[in-house]
Amino acid sequence: MPLTSSSGPLRVAVIGVGGVGAAHAHAFAAHPDVELVALADAVPGRRDAVAAELGVPRVLGDWREVLAADGVDAVSIALPNALHAPVTIAALEAGLHVLCEKPLATTVADARAMVDAARTAGRVLEVPFNHRKRGDVAFLERYLADPGIGEIYHVRASWRRRAGIAAAGWFRSRELAGGGALIDLGPHVLDLVLHLLGEPAVRTASAAVHGRLGTAGYGRSRSAAPVRDGHDVFDVEDLASAFLRLDGGVSVQFEISWAGHAADDEDISLEILGVDGGVRLFSRWYATEGTVEVFRDVGGVPAVIRPAVDGRGGDHHSVVRDFVAAIRSGAWAEHDGSLALRRTEVLDAVYRSATVGAEVEL
Ligand SMILES: NC(=O)c1ccc[n+]([C@@H]2O[C@H](COP(=O)([O-])OP(=O)(O)OC[C@H]3O[C@@H](n4cnc5c(N)ncnc54)[C@H](O)[C@@H]3O)[C@@H](O)[C@H]2O)c1
Known part of the structure; x- marks a missing residue:
């Protein structure tokens, strides 16, 4: 035992x-x-x-x-x-x-x-939702609780790569991966949104997915020419764009891409808009400094505040530390995977919506 x-x-x-x-x-x-x-x-x-x-x-x-x-x-x-x-x-x-x-x-x-x-x-x-263990995310948790940014009404959340289709071949196979960019990067982005908003239920999803660049041979490498041999499987999406409605009326614009002829915003970007202020988390290319901006009026004029927070801590040492602590706590029923199940249900709704071409309910 x-x-x-x-x-x-x-x-x-x-x-x-x-x-x-x-x-x-x-x-x-x-x-x-x-x-x-x-x-x-x-x-x-x-x-x-x-x-x-x-x-x-x-x-x-x-x-x-x-x-x-x-x-x-x-x-x-x-x-x-x-x-x-x-x-x-x-x-x-x-x-x-x-x-x-x-x-x-x-x-x-x-x-x-x-x-x-x-x-x-x-x-x-x-x-392992390792990104939520970052110091800058912990800062945002505290800041959104106190002083807060007023009523939160909209979130823009993305992870957008120019040419970052995963290297191992199984990632590009629907049978082995279950999907492409969305199922790969989406869990982390969605986790941050739901975590920072206090785990609201997601009510509906309206989405589109595209796999045009991957099938055309683009997006495999930031430095090399497109792969056009046509022998490799690529039957997943390289871009997913979704609009989510959450309990309480908050809306989320959610975009994930492995590839696109656009700016290479590698890593997570999150903007949370409230009535009295806004916050942005953007760790371009895994930067760990200068990743948080706070937007609010100061002395009656719009201001941008850049808190000196540490974006490190989102590695697997934190994941392992918390996993061992969960086992040692003996409170095993509190760690039954249901949080990850809720993320899976949302990603599934995004795929369902893209398939039927209409908004779906969760
Ligand atoms: N949390 C994160 O930040 C993060 C980062 C990268 C990957 N991931 C996830 O981790 C998983 C692995 O991703 P990866 O990038 O390490 O992939 P990978 O292809 O580099 O590694 C997978 C390994 O599994 C091995 N394997 C396959 N079938 C096996 C079998 N039957 N028995 C034993 N070994 C077998 C392969 O040989 C390979 O070494 C994926 O689910 C991915 O989504 C999470």
Whole structure:
């Protein structure tokens, strides 16, 4: 049985050590209350390199080998999106706590099944919404609570790349990824909006998605020529634009793109408009300074205030720290993946609206 809050170090296995899984492995290895006991990846060179660097004793191939192994209390899943649901459900059924990368799942049905599995097993299911752990986001949380910006009525939220289609091929396959730019970058942007607004329900979505640049071979690289060989799968969207109506009348203009012949605004941009003021979060190219602006009238004239806040802290060390703390707290029912399920439901509504060409209800 998995350890409870009173026993020795938490024994963790990381499943998938590609781009972000390697970061998970490093963060778990650095945590004082964790023993990184195993890691698994389908690519031998990849798993061996991370294991050697971190001194991990057990190196496995397929994810099923991890679930069959003894002495594991929790797993961290950083696999292609379509594997999130089956691996998470199997891990929970094996009595393990789960940290599963975003998006929680590629369908709402799968996401619900994952939350149900967490509740039935009585184990933690968390998703790394790492951006909300940034210092500048924490500042905005405090500022919106006090002094606030008056009644909030509209939000502009985006993550727009000029040529940033994800490198690994599975990201461009609907079957393996469940979607494109929206399901990849959208969870983070949506999480910040809903988190900073106090988790209002989303009522409707009206959206369009396009995959024109990806299919034309554009958008793969910021420095190289378009890829036009036509052999690679690209059956997902590279741009999604949505209009959301939230409970209480707040509207959200939401745009996500991997590619576009436009300014390269890499990273999240958020503008929250209130009756008495506005705030903007914009960390262009992952900048960690100068990311927040506050707009309000000072002495009767419009002013822009640039608070000296630190935008760092949105890495996987914060995610791992909070995941371990959730397990140690014993309050596992509060960490059942339902927050991530709500994001999945909104993204699904955006896709549904784009498919039918009309506003849909959630
Ligand atoms: N939170 C974040 O900021 C963040 C950042 C990047 C990626 N992600 C998410 O993390 C996940 C992984 O993304 P990535 O960029 O690391 O992808 P990646 O392709 O670099 O890594 C995925 C790894 O899974 C391995 N794998 C595939 N099938 C396997 C199997 N059956 N058993 C064992 N290993 C298997 C692959 O060999 C690969 O190394 C995705 O869901 C992505 O959305 C999150």
